[in-house]
Amino acid sequence: MKIRSLFILIVVCAGYIHSFAQDYKKTAEQQFMQYTNLIIKKDFRTAAGFIIEDFYSIIPREQMIKAMETVFNMPEFDYQIDSAKVLKVGDARLIDSAHFLKLQYSNILRMKFGGDSTLPDSTAAENEFLTLTMQSKFGEPNVTYDKASGYYTILSMKDVIAKSKNLTDWKFIVMEEDKMPFLKKILPKELLE
Template sequence: MKKVILSLLMMVAVTLSYAQSPKENLKKDFNAYIGYSIKKDFKKSMEYIVDDFFEVVPKDQMIKQFEQVFNDPGLKIKLESPKILEISNPEKINQKHYAIITYSNVLKMQVLRKSESETEEDLRQKAALLRASVSKQSGVQSVKFDEKNHAFEATVIEKVCGVSANGNNGWKFVKLDKDITFIIEKFIPKAILDKI
């Protein structure tokens, strides 16, 4: 009898240790999504994008755009693992659950020579234009420029909205960016958008 009770207690302990809260599942799914992006596995990262987004921008088009940018021979891009700063409590609105993740990330970019004909001045100008463009993006906190290597590092704080049908798992994400509000307002409730 003691063995049966001990076995049951161990099963319960193991089950409880694997049970995760909605926030833990949200964090796990977010880290998987970002992890695939860092590894440049855009097909898998797109599996974590809110499906409604692809009704506006087709998934294949998104994958192609990411592959073009990240595989450009004149540009080296590296994303570092993000640091989650805050996770809101999930809210149920219209049969779906929504939560906001605020995170910081470091983006490193370096302009590379595409051809022998490109001069140092060409590289310097491209790097300066790219730096100026990135500096104007929402969420960019700081940009460090390495003029000698035509490179820079940007620290970015961003928000994403996690969406789940059951509020526990299966979280999918969309970036909360005022520049794309006209797209995401079609499927993200106003109560959530008001928080960005």
């Protein structure tokens, strides 16, 4: 009788632990999608609340918001994000009293340079150079150029670090090569390996 009760207790506990693990991952995924949708809607002020706070010790929040507004609202550059989805959510790790996890996401970027129709068309050499540059960053099969519309379509897949003190409120930072000097200052080194 005692063995049966112990077995039932173990099964119930295992189910609870598995459920809890899935809950924090689902919460992190949902909050990351909120953050991504705010970027898509160009609500940069609200989106800034989803960025890991430590990042603002290097670049002040207001400066970051202004930079995002400048990049996404340049008249000579049309930039659209579509089809964002989380591909994978890793397990949380407790490091220095905070929980961290890695997730991977993808989206489709549509970019057009010279978005203002009054600008002259790019030359074939400029288009080739831009295509090669983007292919080197995103991978050759992930970049296409539509000559008729002037849009580049890019399948972008990136890693993200999420941080939470309580496994319910998550903040994010996208892992990009140009951000590595900053990331090394604000993230535990074991996350960057």
